[in-house]
Amino acid sequence: MSEVENNETPVQNEEKDYVEDGKNKFIVKCKFCGSRILDKKSAKYITIEKDLPLMQQDNNRKEGEIQNESVNEFYHVENMYTFENIGFTHTVANCKYLSCADCDAGPVGYYDNDTKHSYVAISRIVHA
Amino acid sequence: MAKTYDYLFKLLLIGDSGVGKTSILFRFSEDAFNISFISTIGIDFKIRTIDLDGKKVKLQIWDTAGQERFRTITTAYYRGSMGIMLVYDVTNEKSFENIKNWIRNIEENASADVEKMILGNKCDLEAKRQVSKERGEQLAVEYQIKFIETSAKDSLNVESAFYTLARDIKAKMEKKQKEASNPAGARSGGHQLRNEPQRKPTSWLSRCSLL
Ligand SMILES: Nc1nc2c(ncn2[C@@H]2O[C@H](COP(=O)(O)OP(=O)(O)OP(=O)(O)O)[C@@H](O)[C@H]2O)c(=O)[nH]1
Numbered sequence: 001m002s003e004v005e006n007n008e009t010p011v012q013n014e015e016k017d018y019v020e021d022g023k024n025k026f027i028v029k030c031k032f033c034g035s036r037i038l039d040k041k042s043a044k045y046i047t048i049e050k051d052l053p054l055m056q057q058d059n060n061r062k063e064g065e066i067q068n069e070s071v072n073e074f075y076h077v078e079n080m081y082t083f084e085n086i087g088f089t090h091t092v093a094n095c096k097y098l099s100c101a102d103c104d105a106g107p108v109g110y111y112d113n114d115t116k117h118s119y120v121a122i123s124r125i126v127h128a
Numbered sequence: 129m130a131k132t133y134d135y136l137f138k139l140l141l142i143g144d145s146g147v148g149k150t151s152i153l154f155r156f157s158e159d160a161f162n163i164s165f166i167s168t169i170g171i172d173f174k175i176r177t178i179d180l181d182g183k184k185v186k187l188q189i190w191d192t193a194g195q196e197r198f199r200t201i202t203t204a205y206y207r208g209s210m211g212i213m214l215v216y217d218v219t220n221e222k223s224f225e226n227i228k229n230w231i232r233n234i235e236e237n238a239s240a241d242v243e244k245m246i247l248g249n250k251c252d253l254e255a256k257r258q259v260s261k262e263r264g265e266q267l268a269v270e271y272q273i274k275f276i277e278t279s280a281k282d283s284l285n286v287e288s289a290f291y292t293l294a295r296d297i298k299a300k301m302e303k304k305q306k307e308a309s310n311p312a313g314a315r316s317g318g319h320q321l322r323n324e325p326q327r328k329p330t331s332w333l334s335r336c337s338l339l
């Protein structure tokens with residue numbers, strides 16, 4: 001989808017085959033164990049820019065250093081009880097990271113302590 | 129948006145330091161693959177969705193901080209909890225003796241009708257056992273609380289323990305709801321089993337929608 005730069009978000013959303021009516025068309029599952037994270041059509045598709053720590057940190061990294069990557073496609077979950085299965089870490093810099101409730105893989109997204117909204121990184125889950 | 133579940137229960141893991149509360153919540157075993165990032169920060173709570181007799185039940189399960197002692201845990205700590213897992217370590221006599229102190233603390237600080245269950249954890253460590261299964265069962269009978277031995281390490285009985293606790297909370301709620309819709313019957317006590325202990329009016333039932 002590298003044709004034309006298009007700032008109209010809705011049009012871009014139409015192009016995603018996993019988005020329908022602005023929501024996740026499919027069930028959202030853990031990449032590693034298949035644990036069900038979100039039911040279909042339960043979260044809004046959004047694009048925002050956010051740095052998330054890598055799921056697999058390099059063992060040879062410097063002590064205390066955290067390797068991040070920029071993620072920009074998320075499912076936005078306003079009420080945490082919308083989740084089917086999910087873990088919330090302790091708070092770090094006013095946010096909690098989301099992890100798989102079954103195998104503890106993560107971060108698969110983050111939770112904003114101020115707004116109490118959660119964001120699931122689409123690149124870190126699978127659809128089913 | 130319409131509510132997509134029938135019940136939401138907040139559950140707490142309580143017990144001495146080192147008995148395995150965090151291990152019960154955090155399933156990851158170190159040899160699987162490298163996800164040290166999550167394990168270094170630690171899990172605060174998990175949300176799990178289970179099916180109980182056709183009802184969709186959401187469990188919000190909280191770990192409690194390692195250094196907390198029963199003397200320092202007060203009302204605020206228990207606020208909104210509907211179920212408490214009391215955990216001891218079968219290889220640690222002291223942690224078993226302290227269950228009584230934890231129960232007393234719960235009675236003083238938690239809602240009167242909070243549902244409780246006792247877990248004897250680390251039952252995989254048979255050679256180091258200090259507390260027999262029979263003593264665990266006796267304690268449970270004494271307090272009229274359900275009991276099961278678990279191993280967080282082997283994932284033994286952990287899931288079924290949460291199902292059991294959740295099912296008991298649900299049964300209690302449904303009983304309360306029935307009584308509320310039929311107050312005369314409830315007051316006369318006509319439908320209550322004879323040796324069931326009298327319980328104070330529910331407080332979390334009215335609160336749970338605020339969670
Ligand atoms: N063999 C065995 N070891 C266990 C089991 N559960 C926990 N452990 C070990 O016991 C130690 C303490 O476990 P934790 O889960 O940290 O205990 P905790 O109750 O969270 O302790 P605090 O956070 O200090 O209150 C760790 O080394 C665990 O690996 C179990 O079922 N079997």
Ligand SMILES: [Mg+2]
Binds near residue numbers: 150151191193
């Ligand atoms: Mg702990």
Ligand SMILES: [Zn+2]
Binds near residue numbers: 031034103105
């Ligand atoms: Zn998983």
